[in-house]
Amino acid sequence: MSRTTYQCTCGARIRFKQDLEKESSGVVPNWTCRDCGTPVPGQTAEKIRHQHPS
Numbered sequence: 440m441s442r443t444t445y446q447c448t449c450g451a452r453i454r455f456k457q458d459l460e461k462e463s464s465g466v467v468p469n470w471t472c473r474d475c476g477t478p479v480p481g482q483t484a485e486k487i488r489h490q491h492p493s
């Protein structure tokens with residue numbers, strides 16, 4: 440199974456759940472970069488959300 444990573448505009452590489460910040464202001468939770476708060480695309484965030492360092 441391949442891992443999903445997301446390169447944020449701030450330069451942070453988002454790989455794991457803890458790299459994401461959950462923002463549940465609306466009906467659907469938004470996931471943002473923990474460093475800068477830039478939104479991470481939903482589908483990408485959903486995949487990363489299930490990844491843990493091992």
Ligand SMILES: [Zn+2]
Pocket residue numbers: 447448449450451472473474475476477
């Ligand atoms: Zn960022």
